Amino acid sequence: MIQCERNTDRLAGWILRLSVVAAVCAACWYFRSVLIYVLLAFVVSLIGQPVMQLLKRIRIKGKSFPDAVLAVVTILIILLVLSLFVTQLVPIVMHITRDASLMNAQSIPYNSLLEQVNNWIISVFPTVGKDFNLVTTVLEQIRSVVSLSNVSAVLGSVASAAVSVFVGLFAVVFISFFFIKDDKLFCKIISALVPDRIEESVEKTINDITHLLSRYFLGLTIEVAGVILLDFLGLWLIARIGADYAIGIAFIAGVLNVIPYVGPLLGEVIGVILCVVLKYGAGAGLAVPIWAFALIVLAVMLLTQLVDNFVYQPLIYSTSIKSSPLEIFIVLLMAGHIGGTVGLLIGIPVYTVVRVIAARFFYKHKVVRRLMPDIETENTSSLI
8 A cells, every 4th residue: 555655656746747847848939939049148148258258357457347347348349240240241242142143144255165065965955955055044043043133032021020130139139248247147047947956066067068168159250250261362362353252252151161061062162153153244353264263263162171171170179179070070960960951050069068968967877988988087177
């Protein structure tokens, strides 16, 4: 009888726990937009913390500025950098798409190489017709993608959602202020939701995660800036496509580089296509044959990618999140299979969180010790 009552109490306890978990999950789903704002604000605070620490070193008569003032200055610096990207680079990108959409097939010399390719396509795919023109077809496709009407439609859609964007931006900035002002605030919020017996371990875990992710996002920002700089210098000084065009294409390649593996390849393809189109549409670039010019642009962007692969990424991944290239490769393959492009973007940060949690709470398990043998050392030094 007593055993039966104990089993009943145990079952009731599990039902209560599952009910609480279900209620929490339902609340998170219902307020998912708020959670997204909080997470975005947390990411902004991770990027802003190094700036905050630098500002704290500024002292007047031995005294530093109040944390609230430094937090406001940090947010203003981040907003200033973002506004510079938007106000300076976006018009350049729009200018490139405009020139690409206005060019016509007559502006491109139809040399013997293109004629041979065109004839080969007609012979292999007779359904395209004898009047098929490769250059005209490619330009029509480019024009349909980057036409001003499509750009206007996109801008119209963005304008219609301006209110929602403004609310979200204000919420992220407002929450970021408190996270930057008090770098322990996020840790305090999470610690308040866990049992007392694991509160200390949870606090250390969050501090480790915050430290590693802060270094990762800062390194990622530096990587993007480095890729943009190298592509710009190469396209401007070597390919000679002009400073405005070079910075626009470099910006596109740098932003796409954030997407592991797929992004750099896509950036190179788009960069070569845009450079070739602009050469004969706007007269930009070296006075060489089209195939030579395309190879020069490709070589410039490949060289940038090699520098990124062998210099930037090892410094970011190995130093900031303390993971080997093989780990990162496998994690990204799994993340891409599960979540596609979004999975590739968040794969490394999520893996960093999982890795630190495993270090704190599951190191006694054999699989964790074998997969991550350096965790014991990281635990000893608290990863910081």
